[in-house]
Amino acid sequence: MLASGAGSTMAAVLRAQTRPAYGARIVAVISDVAGAGALVLAKQHGIATAVVSPAEFESRDAWNVALARTVQGFAPDIVLSAGFMRILGAPFLAQFGGRTVNTHPALLPSFPGAHAVRDAMTYGVKVTGCTLHVVDSGVDTGPIIAQVPVPVLDGDDQSTLHERIKEAERELLVGWMPRLARGFEVIQGRVHLPPFRGDTIE
Template identity: 40%
Template sequence: MKRDKLPIAVFVSGRGTNLQSIIDAIEAGRLDAEIRLVVSNRSKAPALQRCERHGIPYEVIPSKKFETPEKWGEALIEAVKRSGAELVVLAGFMKVVPANFIEAFKNRIVNIHPSLLPAFKGLEAQRQAFDYGVKLTGCTVHLVTPELDSGPIIAQAVVPVLPNDTPETLAARILEHEHRIYPQVVQWFAEGRVRVDGNKVWVDGARYGTLPFNPELEKF
């Protein structure tokens, strides 16, 4: 029996490499999702060129055009509802999402962050980890809550820090893991397997206790 595709909206601000990983997974038939809308706060975001190449609708909704975060949030809510998206995927969206938007799509907004949260929240997490001298870092996919980079964790990937690393080489290896783990998490949502239990999130039927990805990736 063919599974219905999960309608999603992807929010971007920059290059859009995580957006591209989702596009590639959909086009390869590995991800049962449909990108109904891409939203950017920047009209010149390179990610929008990816939308044009793949025929994906997009809107530019910059926060600076609105008097308050709440009014910006209302515009974002309207755009996502109009698209019919059921999951919002933040993929390098470099603005704090308004609280009213988070409330409107509670437990239906995911973000990917380039550290093993709760360590190294905020900007330049890869450089934070490098400067601190940790021996393991990685990336985290989590639900979005009003507190920055603090929502319930869905999945994580571990990346070792090597003696000859620079912040740039470390960030590049983390990004490789991001491009695998993010489409997988979206697929788990598409399969209806993501279960929220208070401040914890579990994927029903997934295999836990594996590295570098926990839970273990199944299709990516």
């Protein structure tokens, strides 16, 4: 898992993976921020951690190469970007493209980028939501796996709306992780998954 922040999404997955039949587990947490809360949480649960800080590299490409090498060392089936505030570049995607997924706080293709919640409120939409998608070379342009709508309520501000979206993101990710861990393919811009028998996707 790639994370830059407190690790609230990771915490939801950690709770889910205590169920014997869950079918997925976090093998490592890698951050670009040395003091990220996600790293602290991972260590508390005995999960391997690593920091790959862009400040330590001469170029973005060099950082991407180092990040890919670090991820490869943990041999994950998939790579989850959860609150990771860096754009993954070509050197990383050359190795992990097609099996890196991301959660985004909007119903893509609407409102891509780092200010999705603010942009949705500014536009005045009545429904926004969250998207689970495959990461590609663009900014939130990869093939969509699943989405959950979240209504914009009267009296919402950016903070209250974002909190409800984050709750939806966590539920979406927890529901889909076991299925994604069993493998998926991207064919002609669409995500294809094998038949799944296990936890119900919520």
